[in-house]
Amino acid sequence: MAPAEPDEVAQSTPAQHVQEEEAAWRAIVAAVLGDGAELVSVSRYITDSRTYRAGDRLAKIRRIDPAWPADAGMEVEAGFLRSLGREVDYTQRDGWEVSVQDVLPGSTFSSHLFDQQETSFTTGDRVRVLRSLVPELRALHRQGISHGDLRTDNILVEGDAVRLVDFDRAARTSPRRAALRDWVGIGGSPTPFWKLAAVSLAPKSLTAARRLRYQLVKNRPAAKVAGEPRDVARLRDAWHLAEQSAANARGQGLAYYALSYRGRHLSGERAWPLRWDPIAASVDFTGKRMLELGCNMGLLSNFAKMHGAAETHGVDHDPTIVDAARTVADAFQTGSTFEQLDLMGSERWEERLSGYDLVTALSVVHWLPDRDRVLRFLARHAELLYEGHDELPDEIALLNSLGFDQVDVVLRTERDRHVLYARRTGG
Ligand SMILES: C[S@@+](CC[C@H](N)C(=O)[O-])C[C@H]1O[C@@H](n2cnc3c(N)ncnc32)[C@H](O)[C@@H]1O
Known part of the structure; x- marks a missing residue:
């Protein structure tokens, strides 16, 4: 058989690209969490960011992208979480960023609002979640931190407690600017509080x-x-x-x-x-x-x-x-x-x-x-x-x-x- 031309070797088909991608993820996940970890979510905004769970450990993993601004890395996010008193173990290995933390209790606000299994959530429950978020946000803003992405699946609900997760769009600024960004979106936030309230209270009209x-x-x-x-x-x-x-x-x-x-x-x-x-x-x-x-x-x-x-x-x-x-x-x-x-x-x-x-x-x-x-x-x-x-x-x-x-x-x-x-x- 004639040896393959260099071009033939370099040109992968879409099917090969797909398989290479999955193999790369399998390898890094096994290295971080061992075998049997389960994929929990994939980020909507950040290139190549996924969260896997094994037992009570949660690992967020992202391929390091040199084009990504240094102040938007997961290390920065880990810093925000630490300033809120959460323990996060951040490392870099083999071209990936990894942050591991304990699983937090509760389920996302979005699962209560949109999933078939959790439709018992009433308008009163929705208002209660939005209200509980107000002191959480105020405390954050006092520290000069804006969350920057108040989507329904960045909010964990556990009984009466509400916790913000996913700080990959958070920013450190003045308390006033942090508040403006989170409440009304001034200063760049795809989902400020008013949008969150609109989505959670009037999904059909949206x-x-x-x-x-x-x-x-x-x-x-x-x-x-x-x-x-x-x-x-x-x-x-x-x-x-x-x-x-x-x-x-x-x-x-x-x-x-x-x-x-x-x-x-x-x-x-x-x-x-x-x-x-x-x-x-x-x-x-x-x-x-x-x-x-x-x-x-x-x-x-x-x-x-x-x-x-x-x-x-x-x-x-x-x-x-x-x-x-x-x-x-x-x-x-x-x-x-x-x-x-x-x-x-x-x-x-x-x-x-x-x-x-x-x-x-x-x-x-x-x-x-x-x-x-x-x-x-x-x-x-x-x-x-x-x-x-x-x-x-x-x-x-x-x-x-x-x-x-x-x-x-x-x-x-x-x-x-x-x-x-x-x-x-x-x-
Ligand atoms: C929940 S999605 C599931 C999509 C896909 N089968 C999957 O599992 O990922 C349901 C899909 O069914 C389509 N659908 C709903 N009613 C339909 C109908 N009467 N005729 C054809 N498609 C319909 C929707 O547009 C939507 O894309």
Whole structure:
């Protein structure tokens, strides 16, 4: 065999980039926390920053980026946390920054507001959280510290106690400036208190405002970063579209998934590796034709294609998110196809879309007014990847009733739901 040309060696495919990225993370996480650490979150703003948990230890890890200003590093954040009396162990190793601290009790304000499992939170509870935050913020400002990013998932709620976390946008300034920045956003804060209050008290009206904003900005391309490779630039375009779509969390203007690719971080509400890694470990996509219902940004279709699927097709009723999914396919050059389709619409799409080797319906059936229509469609197929929002035994019973005699749990999500791999073995 002829030796490979240097250019051939240097040019990795998108699929190789994806695998290299995950291998790099696995290595640093194992070095810091040992085996079995679980990915808890991925930063929306800071390049390549993730938080992992093992037992009661929490490690925030970030690839050192020489382009990042020195006063915005995690060491600075660790300093802020220490001035609030929290213990943080900060180190740098092998090109990564790592800060380790104990897990704090409580769950995020966003999980109380937006997650299905925690919907019992009343308007009174929301007001109580906002009120409890006022003395916390005042104490911070007296020290001349502004938090700078009062998003609902930077606030931990535990009974009556409220704690601020994630100080990666904090700044040290005068008490007056700190207060102006956090209360009203003067001096640069993406989420000052008034916005936090608006999101937590009136999420529905904000969603409407976001749709309107999308109408105004949809033709504007994502900000370009000079010299970026084409695949990364196209992914930025896709994320920009996804941020404007109505197919993600209310009031946050965030894409549904966060992804690190070739050392760049694309912000999102949920960490894609958290979902993809266990799916890739359980499902063999090789040579299969796959249909993805409620595909959102189409990451599953695109990644399945990069992991050997013969053909993938995704459908979603939101036109903007379908544009985003197509743009992801263009970035990764996968050839995955997508279409806008309302599963509840008048078209009898069932005939046209029957016959795929594998159908996926992850967190979509739950949202449909006529679930039976889609469940009948799923029952026509031999292999199904499914995520519902009910208790595990009920989900398994449902899939059994559709004729799937083998049902395996692929993953329990960070939202406490199960992704199930269901098959008809004919046994
Ligand atoms: C919670 S997201 C899940 C996305 C993706 N399946 C995943 O698990 O990451 C639900 C998706 O279903 C889509 N959806 C909701 N109702 C739909 C309908 N009637 N027809 C098609 N898609 C729908 C939404 O636009 C959204 O992208």
